[in-house]
Amino acid sequence: MPASIRYPLPWRRAPSQRRQSATVVALLSSRRRRVDRQVESVTILHQDHVPAEQLGSGRERRIIHTAGLMTVVIDFQGGPWAEPDPMHTHPHEQITYVASGEILFISAGAQPVRLKAGDLFAVPPGIPHGIQLLSASARLVDSFTPIREDFLKP
Numbered sequence: 001m002p003a004s005i006r007y008p009l010p011w012r013r014a015p016s017q018r019r020q021s022a023t024v025v026a027l028l029s030s031r032r033r034r035v036d037r038q039v040e041s042v043t044i045l046h047q048d049h050v051p052a053e054q055l056g057s058g059r060e061r062r063i064i065h066t067a068g069l070m071t072v073v074i075d076f077q078g079g080p081w082a083e084p085d086p087m088h089t090h091p092h093e094q095i096t097y098v099a100s101g102e103i104l105f106i107s108a109g110a111q112p113v114r115l116k117a118g119d120l121f122a123v124p125p126g127i128p129h130g131i132q133l134l135s136a137s138a139r140l141v142d143s144f145t146p147i148r149e150d151f152l153k154p
Contacts, residue, residue, distance in 0.1 A: 070147040079133035087130040092144040094123040101138025103131045
């Protein structure tokens with residue numbers, strides 16, 4: 001097991017523990033989003049069954065969450081941008097995976113970093129950060145803990 005993983009992996013738990021934790025995940029996930037199918041109590045969702053929310057010109061996001069973790073898939077179009085988005089902060093931990101495209105990641109007190117598909121960044125709570133789209137389009141996959149209640153309000 002890699003040294004960076006500090007917790008027991010679900011598949012290394014006793015069978016009774018595995019089943020219980022997988023059932024909890026399925027129940028929590030299915031409360032707000034359509035469940036396509038369940039395989040041994042694990043929730044499976046297909047992208048076209050998660051509603052897309054338009055965030056303005058060239059931005060669309062899909063949100064899925066459990067009680068403690070939120071994943072947001074954001075699609076950006078209309079790049080490259082001449083300027084970065086304004087930096088923002090939030091009280092959540094964030095990890096973002098660049099699924100496609102190229103961005104410039106900007107964080108307070110650090111040099112901007114060019115990121116491409118396959119790269120990721122992690123932002124602790126309260127740190128100002130933002131992005132600039134460098135390619136024509138990009139897809140980012142954000143994970144937040146705790147969940148962003150502000151994203152769930154109409």
